[in-house]
Amino acid sequence: MSIFSDNIRVLRDRKNISQQKLADDLLITRSRYVKYEDGTSEPPLELLLRFSKYFNVSVDLLLSVDIRKYPLDDMLKVAENRILLPVTVDSKGDNKIEIVPEKASMGYLNGYNDPGYIESLQTLSLPFLRNGKYRAFPAKGDSMPPYKDGTYIVGKFVEDISELKTDKTYVFITVNDGIIYKRFQFHEGSSIWVKSDNNFYEPYKISLFDIYEIWEFACSINTEEYRPDEFENQNVREMFSEIKSEIKYISERINIKTK
Structure with a gap:
Protein backbone atom coordinates (compact mmCIF):
# COMPACT_ATOMS: atom_id res chain seq x y z
CA MET A 1 0.00 0.00 0.00
CA SER A 2 1.15 3.55 -0.70
CA ILE A 3 0.29 6.87 0.92
CA PHE A 4 -1.76 7.72 -2.15
CA SER A 5 -3.77 4.49 -2.03
CA ASP A 6 -4.41 4.91 1.69
CA ASN A 7 -5.46 8.52 1.18
CA ILE A 8 -8.00 7.89 -1.56
CA ARG A 9 -9.55 5.08 0.47
CA VAL A 10 -9.83 7.35 3.51
CA LEU A 11 -11.27 10.20 1.44
CA ARG A 12 -13.77 7.88 -0.23
CA ASP A 13 -14.88 6.56 3.17
CA ARG A 14 -15.33 10.11 4.45
CA LYS A 15 -17.56 10.88 1.51
CA ASN A 16 -19.40 7.65 2.22
CA ILE A 17 -19.43 6.58 -1.43
CA SER A 18 -18.77 3.23 -3.08
CA GLN A 19 -15.82 2.35 -5.29
CA GLN A 20 -18.23 2.14 -8.23
CA LYS A 21 -19.61 5.63 -7.56
CA LEU A 22 -16.12 7.16 -7.33
CA ALA A 23 -14.97 5.34 -10.47
CA ASP A 24 -18.01 6.61 -12.36
CA ASP A 25 -17.39 10.18 -11.21
CA LEU A 26 -13.76 9.94 -12.33
CA LEU A 27 -14.82 8.45 -15.70
CA ILE A 28 -12.88 5.21 -15.21
CA THR A 29 -13.87 1.58 -14.65
CA ARG A 30 -14.27 0.17 -11.15
CA SER A 31 -11.59 -2.46 -11.78
CA ARG A 32 -9.12 0.27 -12.73
CA TYR A 33 -9.96 2.27 -9.62
CA VAL A 34 -9.54 -0.76 -7.35
CA LYS A 35 -5.92 -1.10 -8.56
CA TYR A 36 -5.22 2.44 -7.36
CA GLU A 37 -6.87 1.87 -3.98
CA ASP A 38 -5.08 -1.39 -3.29
CA GLY A 39 -1.75 0.06 -4.44
CA THR A 40 -1.05 -2.33 -7.31
CA SER A 41 -1.08 0.48 -9.88
CA GLU A 42 -0.37 4.21 -10.02
CA PRO A 43 -2.54 6.73 -11.87
CA PRO A 44 -1.17 8.97 -14.65
CA LEU A 45 -0.80 12.70 -14.06
CA GLU A 46 -4.08 13.57 -15.78
CA LEU A 47 -5.99 11.25 -13.46
CA LEU A 48 -4.08 12.50 -10.41
CA LEU A 49 -5.37 15.97 -11.20
CA ARG A 50 -8.88 14.58 -11.43
CA PHE A 51 -8.50 12.97 -7.98
CA SER A 52 -7.19 16.30 -6.65
CA LYS A 53 -10.12 18.31 -7.98
CA TYR A 54 -12.68 15.70 -6.93
CA PHE A 55 -11.55 15.62 -3.28
CA ASN A 56 -10.40 19.27 -3.26
CA VAL A 57 -6.99 18.18 -1.99
CA SER A 58 -3.63 19.15 -3.51
CA VAL A 59 -1.67 16.55 -5.48
CA ASP A 60 1.42 16.86 -3.27
CA LEU A 61 -0.69 16.17 -0.19
CA LEU A 62 -2.34 13.16 -1.83
CA LEU A 63 1.07 11.71 -2.64
CA SER A 64 3.14 12.61 0.40
CA VAL A 65 1.07 13.22 3.58
CA ASP A 66 -0.90 10.62 5.51
CA ILE A 67 -4.19 12.49 5.97
CA ARG A 68 -5.22 10.12 8.76
CA LYS A 69 -2.43 11.67 10.82
CA TYR A 70 -3.02 15.25 9.66
CA PRO A 71 -6.77 15.97 9.40
CA LEU A 72 -7.57 18.25 6.47
CA ASP A 73 -9.68 20.59 8.57
CA ASP A 74 -6.65 21.38 10.76
CA MET A 75 -4.36 22.21 7.86
CA LEU A 76 -3.58 25.69 6.66
CA LYS A 77 -4.32 25.95 2.95
CA VAL A 78 -1.91 28.18 1.04
CA ALA A 79 -1.55 29.56 -2.47
CA GLU A 80 -0.93 27.46 -5.57
CA ASN A 81 -2.85 24.50 -4.16
CA ARG A 82 -0.12 23.75 -1.63
CA ASN A 222 18.06 37.51 20.86
CA THR A 223 20.27 34.83 22.39
CA GLU A 224 23.20 37.21 22.99
CA GLU A 225 23.46 40.79 24.15
CA TYR A 226 25.45 43.47 22.34
CA ARG A 227 28.79 44.48 23.81
CA PRO A 228 29.73 48.19 23.86
CA ASP A 229 32.56 47.68 21.35
CA GLU A 230 30.12 46.18 18.85
CA PHE A 231 28.39 49.53 18.55
CA GLU A 232 31.78 50.97 17.65
CA ASN A 233 32.15 48.34 14.94
CA GLN A 234 28.71 49.27 13.67
CA ASN A 235 29.85 52.88 13.39
CA VAL A 236 32.86 51.75 11.35
CA ARG A 237 30.58 49.82 8.99
CA GLU A 238 28.38 52.87 8.61
CA MET A 239 31.45 54.96 7.81
CA PHE A 240 32.54 52.57 5.08
CA SER A 241 28.99 52.55 3.75
CA GLU A 242 29.02 56.33 3.51
CA ILE A 243 32.40 56.27 1.75
CA LYS A 244 31.05 53.71 -0.71
CA SER A 245 28.03 55.91 -1.44
CA GLU A 246 30.27 58.94 -1.98
CA ILE A 247 32.53 57.02 -4.36
CA LYS A 248 29.48 55.87 -6.31
CA TYR A 249 28.19 59.46 -6.51
CA ILE A 250 31.56 60.80 -7.71
CA SER A 251 31.83 58.02 -10.30
CA GLU A 252 28.39 58.82 -11.65
CA ARG A 253 29.25 62.53 -11.87
CA ILE A 254 32.45 61.74 -13.77
CA ASN A 255 30.54 59.56 -16.24
CA ILE A 256 28.04 62.34 -16.83
CA LYS A 257 30.79 64.86 -17.58
CA THR A 258 32.62 62.56 -20.00
CA LYS A 259 29.50 61.92 -22.10
Missing part, protein backbone atom coordinates in the same frame (compact mmCIF):
# COMPACT_ATOMS: atom_id res chain seq x y z
CA ILE A 83 -0.66 22.66 1.94
CA LEU A 84 1.29 23.79 4.98
CA LEU A 85 1.53 21.55 8.01
CA PRO A 86 -1.19 21.75 10.65
CA VAL A 87 -1.27 24.65 13.07
CA THR A 88 -0.64 22.78 16.31
CA VAL A 89 -1.11 24.17 19.81
CA ASP A 90 0.25 23.32 23.24
CA SER A 91 -1.74 22.47 26.37
CA LYS A 92 -2.50 26.19 26.93
CA GLY A 93 -3.85 26.66 23.42
CA ASP A 94 -0.83 28.64 22.22
CA ASN A 95 0.73 28.08 18.80
CA LYS A 96 3.67 25.70 18.63
CA ILE A 97 6.39 27.59 16.75
CA GLU A 98 8.98 25.36 15.07
CA ILE A 99 12.59 26.48 15.49
CA VAL A 100 14.91 25.97 12.51
CA PRO A 101 18.38 25.52 14.08
CA GLU A 102 21.28 27.49 12.59
CA LYS A 103 23.43 24.41 11.94
CA ALA A 104 20.57 22.72 10.08
CA SER A 105 19.22 25.77 8.27
CA MET A 106 20.31 24.53 4.82
CA GLY A 107 18.52 21.24 5.50
CA TYR A 108 15.30 23.24 5.70
CA LEU A 109 15.40 23.69 1.92
CA ASN A 110 14.99 19.93 1.52
CA GLY A 111 12.62 19.39 4.42
CA TYR A 112 10.33 22.44 4.48
CA ASN A 113 7.45 20.43 2.98
CA ASP A 114 8.30 17.12 4.70
CA PRO A 115 6.05 16.43 7.72
CA GLY A 116 8.68 14.17 9.28
CA TYR A 117 11.37 16.86 9.12
CA ILE A 118 9.11 19.58 10.51
CA GLU A 119 7.96 17.32 13.34
CA SER A 120 11.61 16.74 14.31
CA LEU A 121 12.18 20.44 14.99
CA GLN A 122 12.03 21.81 18.52
CA THR A 123 9.15 24.15 19.28
CA LEU A 124 8.31 27.08 21.52
CA SER A 125 5.11 28.96 22.31
CA LEU A 126 4.58 32.71 22.50
CA PRO A 127 1.15 33.61 23.92
CA PHE A 128 0.98 36.89 21.98
CA LEU A 129 1.28 35.08 18.63
CA ARG A 130 -1.98 33.25 18.12
CA ASN A 131 -3.54 33.84 14.70
CA GLY A 132 -1.66 32.30 11.77
CA LYS A 133 1.25 29.93 11.37
CA TYR A 134 4.64 30.95 12.79
CA ARG A 135 8.19 29.61 12.48
CA ALA A 136 11.56 30.80 13.85
CA PHE A 137 14.61 31.19 11.59
CA PRO A 138 18.24 32.00 12.45
CA ALA A 139 19.63 35.39 11.40
CA LYS A 140 23.09 35.36 9.83
CA GLY A 141 25.66 37.98 8.89
CA ASP A 142 25.60 41.74 9.35
CA SER A 143 23.18 42.75 6.60
CA MET A 144 20.22 43.41 8.91
CA PRO A 145 21.37 45.25 12.04
CA PRO A 146 20.71 45.11 14.93
CA TYR A 147 20.11 41.39 14.39
CA LYS A 148 23.32 39.43 14.73
CA ASP A 149 24.29 35.76 14.52
CA GLY A 150 22.37 33.88 17.20
CA THR A 151 19.21 35.94 16.78
CA TYR A 152 16.03 34.16 15.72
CA ILE A 153 13.48 35.90 13.54
CA VAL A 154 9.95 34.61 14.18
CA GLY A 155 7.90 34.93 11.01
CA LYS A 156 4.22 34.57 10.16
CA PHE A 157 3.53 32.54 7.03
CA VAL A 158 2.59 34.64 4.01
CA GLU A 159 -0.05 32.88 1.93
CA ASP A 160 0.13 35.05 -1.19
CA ILE A 161 2.78 37.26 -2.78
CA SER A 162 0.25 40.08 -3.03
CA GLU A 163 0.35 40.40 0.78
CA LEU A 164 3.91 41.78 0.74
CA LYS A 165 4.14 45.36 2.00
CA THR A 166 6.79 47.88 0.95
CA ASP A 167 9.53 48.39 3.55
CA LYS A 168 8.30 45.51 5.72
CA THR A 169 10.84 42.79 6.56
CA TYR A 170 10.42 39.14 5.64
CA VAL A 171 12.23 35.82 5.82
CA PHE A 172 12.52 34.48 2.27
CA ILE A 173 13.22 30.79 1.65
CA THR A 174 14.95 30.76 -1.75
CA VAL A 175 16.55 28.31 -4.14
CA ASN A 176 19.93 30.03 -4.42
CA ASP A 177 20.44 31.87 -1.12
CA GLY A 178 18.61 29.60 1.29
CA ILE A 179 17.13 31.44 4.28
CA ILE A 180 17.50 35.21 3.98
CA TYR A 181 16.03 38.06 6.01
CA LYS A 182 15.46 41.22 3.93
CA ARG A 183 13.25 44.26 3.51
CA PHE A 184 10.77 44.06 0.61
CA GLN A 185 10.83 46.96 -1.88
CA PHE A 186 8.61 46.35 -4.91
CA HIS A 187 7.45 43.94 -7.63
CA GLU A 188 9.02 44.00 -11.07
CA GLY A 189 7.42 41.58 -13.51
CA SER A 190 8.04 38.04 -12.26
CA SER A 191 10.54 39.21 -9.64
CA ILE A 192 10.72 41.24 -6.45
CA TRP A 193 13.37 43.65 -5.18
CA VAL A 194 14.69 43.37 -1.63
CA LYS A 195 17.33 45.22 0.34
CA SER A 196 19.39 45.01 3.50
CA ASP A 197 19.16 47.54 6.32
CA ASN A 198 22.95 47.76 6.18
CA ASN A 199 23.52 50.21 3.30
CA PHE A 200 26.88 48.59 2.58
CA TYR A 201 24.91 45.96 0.67
CA GLU A 202 23.18 46.78 -2.61
CA PRO A 203 19.47 45.99 -3.19
CA TYR A 204 18.93 43.01 -5.45
CA LYS A 205 16.26 41.12 -7.35
CA ILE A 206 14.81 37.67 -6.61
CA SER A 207 12.79 35.70 -9.15
CA LEU A 208 9.39 34.61 -7.85
CA PHE A 209 10.12 31.16 -9.29
CA ASP A 210 13.10 30.86 -6.90
CA ILE A 211 11.04 31.50 -3.75
CA TYR A 212 9.76 28.53 -1.76
CA GLU A 213 8.20 30.34 1.20
CA ILE A 214 7.84 33.83 2.68
CA TRP A 215 7.43 34.63 6.40
CA GLU A 216 6.57 38.12 7.63
CA PHE A 217 8.49 39.42 10.64
CA ALA A 218 6.49 38.95 13.85
CA CYS A 219 9.16 39.27 16.54
CA SER A 220 12.80 38.48 17.25
CA ILE A 221 14.54 36.42 19.93
Whole structure:
Protein backbone atom coordinates (compact mmCIF):
# COMPACT_ATOMS: atom_id res chain seq x y z
CA MET A 1 0.00 0.00 0.00
CA SER A 2 1.15 3.55 -0.70
CA ILE A 3 0.29 6.87 0.92
CA PHE A 4 -1.76 7.72 -2.15
CA SER A 5 -3.77 4.49 -2.03
CA ASP A 6 -4.41 4.91 1.69
CA ASN A 7 -5.46 8.52 1.18
CA ILE A 8 -8.00 7.89 -1.56
CA ARG A 9 -9.55 5.08 0.47
CA VAL A 10 -9.83 7.35 3.51
CA LEU A 11 -11.27 10.20 1.44
CA ARG A 12 -13.77 7.88 -0.23
CA ASP A 13 -14.88 6.56 3.17
CA ARG A 14 -15.33 10.11 4.45
CA LYS A 15 -17.56 10.88 1.51
CA ASN A 16 -19.40 7.65 2.22
CA ILE A 17 -19.43 6.58 -1.43
CA SER A 18 -18.77 3.23 -3.08
CA GLN A 19 -15.82 2.35 -5.29
CA GLN A 20 -18.23 2.14 -8.23
CA LYS A 21 -19.61 5.63 -7.56
CA LEU A 22 -16.12 7.16 -7.33
CA ALA A 23 -14.97 5.34 -10.47
CA ASP A 24 -18.01 6.61 -12.36
CA ASP A 25 -17.39 10.18 -11.21
CA LEU A 26 -13.76 9.94 -12.33
CA LEU A 27 -14.82 8.45 -15.70
CA ILE A 28 -12.88 5.21 -15.21
CA THR A 29 -13.87 1.58 -14.65
CA ARG A 30 -14.27 0.17 -11.15
CA SER A 31 -11.59 -2.46 -11.78
CA ARG A 32 -9.12 0.27 -12.73
CA TYR A 33 -9.96 2.27 -9.62
CA VAL A 34 -9.54 -0.76 -7.35
CA LYS A 35 -5.92 -1.10 -8.56
CA TYR A 36 -5.22 2.44 -7.36
CA GLU A 37 -6.87 1.87 -3.98
CA ASP A 38 -5.08 -1.39 -3.29
CA GLY A 39 -1.75 0.06 -4.44
CA THR A 40 -1.05 -2.33 -7.31
CA SER A 41 -1.08 0.48 -9.88
CA GLU A 42 -0.37 4.21 -10.02
CA PRO A 43 -2.54 6.73 -11.87
CA PRO A 44 -1.17 8.97 -14.65
CA LEU A 45 -0.80 12.70 -14.06
CA GLU A 46 -4.08 13.57 -15.78
CA LEU A 47 -5.99 11.25 -13.46
CA LEU A 48 -4.08 12.50 -10.41
CA LEU A 49 -5.37 15.97 -11.20
CA ARG A 50 -8.88 14.58 -11.43
CA PHE A 51 -8.50 12.97 -7.98
CA SER A 52 -7.19 16.30 -6.65
CA LYS A 53 -10.12 18.31 -7.98
CA TYR A 54 -12.68 15.70 -6.93
CA PHE A 55 -11.55 15.62 -3.28
CA ASN A 56 -10.40 19.27 -3.26
CA VAL A 57 -6.99 18.18 -1.99
CA SER A 58 -3.63 19.15 -3.51
CA VAL A 59 -1.67 16.55 -5.48
CA ASP A 60 1.42 16.86 -3.27
CA LEU A 61 -0.69 16.17 -0.19
CA LEU A 62 -2.34 13.16 -1.83
CA LEU A 63 1.07 11.71 -2.64
CA SER A 64 3.14 12.61 0.40
CA VAL A 65 1.07 13.22 3.58
CA ASP A 66 -0.90 10.62 5.51
CA ILE A 67 -4.19 12.49 5.97
CA ARG A 68 -5.22 10.12 8.76
CA LYS A 69 -2.43 11.67 10.82
CA TYR A 70 -3.02 15.25 9.66
CA PRO A 71 -6.77 15.97 9.40
CA LEU A 72 -7.57 18.25 6.47
CA ASP A 73 -9.68 20.59 8.57
CA ASP A 74 -6.65 21.38 10.76
CA MET A 75 -4.36 22.21 7.86
CA LEU A 76 -3.58 25.69 6.66
CA LYS A 77 -4.32 25.95 2.95
CA VAL A 78 -1.91 28.18 1.04
CA ALA A 79 -1.55 29.56 -2.47
CA GLU A 80 -0.93 27.46 -5.57
CA ASN A 81 -2.85 24.50 -4.16
CA ARG A 82 -0.12 23.75 -1.63
CA ILE A 83 -0.66 22.66 1.94
CA LEU A 84 1.29 23.79 4.98
CA LEU A 85 1.53 21.55 8.01
CA PRO A 86 -1.19 21.75 10.65
CA VAL A 87 -1.27 24.65 13.07
CA THR A 88 -0.64 22.78 16.31
CA VAL A 89 -1.11 24.17 19.81
CA ASP A 90 0.25 23.32 23.24
CA SER A 91 -1.74 22.47 26.37
CA LYS A 92 -2.50 26.19 26.93
CA GLY A 93 -3.85 26.66 23.42
CA ASP A 94 -0.83 28.64 22.22
CA ASN A 95 0.73 28.08 18.80
CA LYS A 96 3.67 25.70 18.63
CA ILE A 97 6.39 27.59 16.75
CA GLU A 98 8.98 25.36 15.07
CA ILE A 99 12.59 26.48 15.49
CA VAL A 100 14.91 25.97 12.51
CA PRO A 101 18.38 25.52 14.08
CA GLU A 102 21.28 27.49 12.59
CA LYS A 103 23.43 24.41 11.94
CA ALA A 104 20.57 22.72 10.08
CA SER A 105 19.22 25.77 8.27
CA MET A 106 20.31 24.53 4.82
CA GLY A 107 18.52 21.24 5.50
CA TYR A 108 15.30 23.24 5.70
CA LEU A 109 15.40 23.69 1.92
CA ASN A 110 14.99 19.93 1.52
CA GLY A 111 12.62 19.39 4.42
CA TYR A 112 10.33 22.44 4.48
CA ASN A 113 7.45 20.43 2.98
CA ASP A 114 8.30 17.12 4.70
CA PRO A 115 6.05 16.43 7.72
CA GLY A 116 8.68 14.17 9.28
CA TYR A 117 11.37 16.86 9.12
CA ILE A 118 9.11 19.58 10.51
CA GLU A 119 7.96 17.32 13.34
CA SER A 120 11.61 16.74 14.31
CA LEU A 121 12.18 20.44 14.99
CA GLN A 122 12.03 21.81 18.52
CA THR A 123 9.15 24.15 19.28
CA LEU A 124 8.31 27.08 21.52
CA SER A 125 5.11 28.96 22.31
CA LEU A 126 4.58 32.71 22.50
CA PRO A 127 1.15 33.61 23.92
CA PHE A 128 0.98 36.89 21.98
CA LEU A 129 1.28 35.08 18.63
CA ARG A 130 -1.98 33.25 18.12
CA ASN A 131 -3.54 33.84 14.70
CA GLY A 132 -1.66 32.30 11.77
CA LYS A 133 1.25 29.93 11.37
CA TYR A 134 4.64 30.95 12.79
CA ARG A 135 8.19 29.61 12.48
CA ALA A 136 11.56 30.80 13.85
CA PHE A 137 14.61 31.19 11.59
CA PRO A 138 18.24 32.00 12.45
CA ALA A 139 19.63 35.39 11.40
CA LYS A 140 23.09 35.36 9.83
CA GLY A 141 25.66 37.98 8.89
CA ASP A 142 25.60 41.74 9.35
CA SER A 143 23.18 42.75 6.60
CA MET A 144 20.22 43.41 8.91
CA PRO A 145 21.37 45.25 12.04
CA PRO A 146 20.71 45.11 14.93
CA TYR A 147 20.11 41.39 14.39
CA LYS A 148 23.32 39.43 14.73
CA ASP A 149 24.29 35.76 14.52
CA GLY A 150 22.37 33.88 17.20
CA THR A 151 19.21 35.94 16.78
CA TYR A 152 16.03 34.16 15.72
CA ILE A 153 13.48 35.90 13.54
CA VAL A 154 9.95 34.61 14.18
CA GLY A 155 7.90 34.93 11.01
CA LYS A 156 4.22 34.57 10.16
CA PHE A 157 3.53 32.54 7.03
CA VAL A 158 2.59 34.64 4.01
CA GLU A 159 -0.05 32.88 1.93
CA ASP A 160 0.13 35.05 -1.19
CA ILE A 161 2.78 37.26 -2.78
CA SER A 162 0.25 40.08 -3.03
CA GLU A 163 0.35 40.40 0.78
CA LEU A 164 3.91 41.78 0.74
CA LYS A 165 4.14 45.36 2.00
CA THR A 166 6.79 47.88 0.95
CA ASP A 167 9.53 48.39 3.55
CA LYS A 168 8.30 45.51 5.72
CA THR A 169 10.84 42.79 6.56
CA TYR A 170 10.42 39.14 5.64
CA VAL A 171 12.23 35.82 5.82
CA PHE A 172 12.52 34.48 2.27
CA ILE A 173 13.22 30.79 1.65
CA THR A 174 14.95 30.76 -1.75
CA VAL A 175 16.55 28.31 -4.14
CA ASN A 176 19.93 30.03 -4.42
CA ASP A 177 20.44 31.87 -1.12
CA GLY A 178 18.61 29.60 1.29
CA ILE A 179 17.13 31.44 4.28
CA ILE A 180 17.50 35.21 3.98
CA TYR A 181 16.03 38.06 6.01
CA LYS A 182 15.46 41.22 3.93
CA ARG A 183 13.25 44.26 3.51
CA PHE A 184 10.77 44.06 0.61
CA GLN A 185 10.83 46.96 -1.88
CA PHE A 186 8.61 46.35 -4.91
CA HIS A 187 7.45 43.94 -7.63
CA GLU A 188 9.02 44.00 -11.07
CA GLY A 189 7.42 41.58 -13.51
CA SER A 190 8.04 38.04 -12.26
CA SER A 191 10.54 39.21 -9.64
CA ILE A 192 10.72 41.24 -6.45
CA TRP A 193 13.37 43.65 -5.18
CA VAL A 194 14.69 43.37 -1.63
CA LYS A 195 17.33 45.22 0.34
CA SER A 196 19.39 45.01 3.50
CA ASP A 197 19.16 47.54 6.32
CA ASN A 198 22.95 47.76 6.18
CA ASN A 199 23.52 50.21 3.30
CA PHE A 200 26.88 48.59 2.58
CA TYR A 201 24.91 45.96 0.67
CA GLU A 202 23.18 46.78 -2.61
CA PRO A 203 19.47 45.99 -3.19
CA TYR A 204 18.93 43.01 -5.45
CA LYS A 205 16.26 41.12 -7.35
CA ILE A 206 14.81 37.67 -6.61
CA SER A 207 12.79 35.70 -9.15
CA LEU A 208 9.39 34.61 -7.85
CA PHE A 209 10.12 31.16 -9.29
CA ASP A 210 13.10 30.86 -6.90
CA ILE A 211 11.04 31.50 -3.75
CA TYR A 212 9.76 28.53 -1.76
CA GLU A 213 8.20 30.34 1.20
CA ILE A 214 7.84 33.83 2.68
CA TRP A 215 7.43 34.63 6.40
CA GLU A 216 6.57 38.12 7.63
CA PHE A 217 8.49 39.42 10.64
CA ALA A 218 6.49 38.95 13.85
CA CYS A 219 9.16 39.27 16.54
CA SER A 220 12.80 38.48 17.25
CA ILE A 221 14.54 36.42 19.93
CA ASN A 222 18.06 37.51 20.86
CA THR A 223 20.27 34.83 22.39
CA GLU A 224 23.20 37.21 22.99
CA GLU A 225 23.46 40.79 24.15
CA TYR A 226 25.45 43.47 22.34
CA ARG A 227 28.79 44.48 23.81
CA PRO A 228 29.73 48.19 23.86
CA ASP A 229 32.56 47.68 21.35
CA GLU A 230 30.12 46.18 18.85
CA PHE A 231 28.39 49.53 18.55
CA GLU A 232 31.78 50.97 17.65
CA ASN A 233 32.15 48.34 14.94
CA GLN A 234 28.71 49.27 13.67
CA ASN A 235 29.85 52.88 13.39
CA VAL A 236 32.86 51.75 11.35
CA ARG A 237 30.58 49.82 8.99
CA GLU A 238 28.38 52.87 8.61
CA MET A 239 31.45 54.96 7.81
CA PHE A 240 32.54 52.57 5.08
CA SER A 241 28.99 52.55 3.75
CA GLU A 242 29.02 56.33 3.51
CA ILE A 243 32.40 56.27 1.75
CA LYS A 244 31.05 53.71 -0.71
CA SER A 245 28.03 55.91 -1.44
CA GLU A 246 30.27 58.94 -1.98
CA ILE A 247 32.53 57.02 -4.36
CA LYS A 248 29.48 55.87 -6.31
CA TYR A 249 28.19 59.46 -6.51
CA ILE A 250 31.56 60.80 -7.71
CA SER A 251 31.83 58.02 -10.30
CA GLU A 252 28.39 58.82 -11.65
CA ARG A 253 29.25 62.53 -11.87
CA ILE A 254 32.45 61.74 -13.77
CA ASN A 255 30.54 59.56 -16.24
CA ILE A 256 28.04 62.34 -16.83
CA LYS A 257 30.79 64.86 -17.58
CA THR A 258 32.62 62.56 -20.00
CA LYS A 259 29.50 61.92 -22.10
